[in-house]
Amino acid sequence: MKSLQNKNIIITGGGEGIGAEASKLLASEGANIILTCKTKEEGFFVEKEIIDNGGSAKYIEHDVTSESDWENVINQASSEFGYIDSIVNNAGSFISQSMESASLKEFRDVINQNLTGSFLGLRYGTKAIREHGNGGSIVMISSVLGKVGASNATAFCAAQGGIRLLAKAGACELGPEKIRVNSIHPGLTDTDIGKFFPEGIEEDQYIKSNIPLNRKATSEEVAKTILFLVSEESCFITGAELTIDGGMSAR
């Protein structure tokens, strides 16, 4: 039997990058995937790919900063699949900007997209998982920049650091109900969000001098970590942070 047979899992930001890879990987392990994102074309594309490969998936349009959108996602997912086992809060946005040049609005936008979206995911996800009382797993995709700082990333670091402790606080609060909450901290990955380098620095040079394993992560490698955290193999893991950064933050 596949490891996630009969599991119903919501993945936000499922239209591209890590979210898309995770949707495909978890579906291949037997899970019913509810994948959400703002861009319909991307969402439907991943949905179709999963179904064409014999998996089960449903795309729902979703702005993670909107409470009414979250209500809609949970309602639709529940009526389609009956219950929710796991939520992967993956949606996020990145902006490289010096502190002086960022406006308060831009700062708040980054906090909203990343931290507030994850908070709503935790809140609505918990509500949905509680319905059946069997516990579940909530995975927060943060970043290595939720653990260490970087120039031109004040808002992003603040948001990702917030997600890191949001997960831990959630773990403490929800542990007795067997709802596990963990965070994943990827370093540089082969996704769009990873295509950022400080001005004047070449990607190859950056990788060589900053990443001990001397390469970026693939989205699939991060997806495998998500698979581990939603599976039974991690049933005693909660409040943990999994840093998958090729050794970047070990020094």
Add this chain to the structure above:
Amino acid sequence: MGKLDNKVAIVTGATSGIGRETAILLAKEGACVVFTGRNKDAGKETADMIAKYSDKSLFIPHEVADEDNWIEVIKKTKDHFGLIDILVNNAGQFFLKPVLETTLDDFNQICSVNIDGTWLGMKHCLKEMKDGGAIVNVSSLMGQMGLPEASGYCASKGAVTSMTKAAALEVAHRNIKINALHPGVVWTPMVGGGDDGNKDLRGFFELETPLREVGLPRNMADAILFLCTTEYLTGSDLNVDGGRLADGAMGSNAT
């Protein structure tokens, strides 16, 4: 097909608890497992358990603080199965004693097993390890936070946590991954648990843990297997503690 077919693994401290469970799981996943420990009778028991799933295992009596002993373990492993893919530095020691009552001998003793043992394992294994291999050092939640009457244990596990990162950086160019596992309370004889453990003690530990459970060796073995197979994690820490580190106030729920 297993996740570790044709891989060669060494697991220390495999005569009981986490090490035994890990040796069995790695063997189930297809690895050739060399498992070591001090107690020969218990080693035989582990061997019998592994034999149900695999005929590719070898027990070697082993004192991890002894360098010559490590050299011998590596040589025998190489002779038997070839170059090494995986090392699980699990052997460790634990005791509770107030600082004022802990002698320097007590302190040196726990450091020699937990620190020297882990360091010697990495040092000698890395010489005979394939590029792309993995090392998992079993540290502890107490390698990240304090526990009264555990100065020696905390000091030694803190060292394991740090040297894991240092070593990971050194061998990253060989694509060898080195990570630390941090078990919380695992219900083994080491903490007064196991099959004959005290129920009240178990209840106390459960109440102190957000998940309201104690860990089992199998939970640790599953996490070790994950760390043995991951391709981009290195120099990292994986806590398998039911939320105890996250709940930094240590049992703030237990009211």
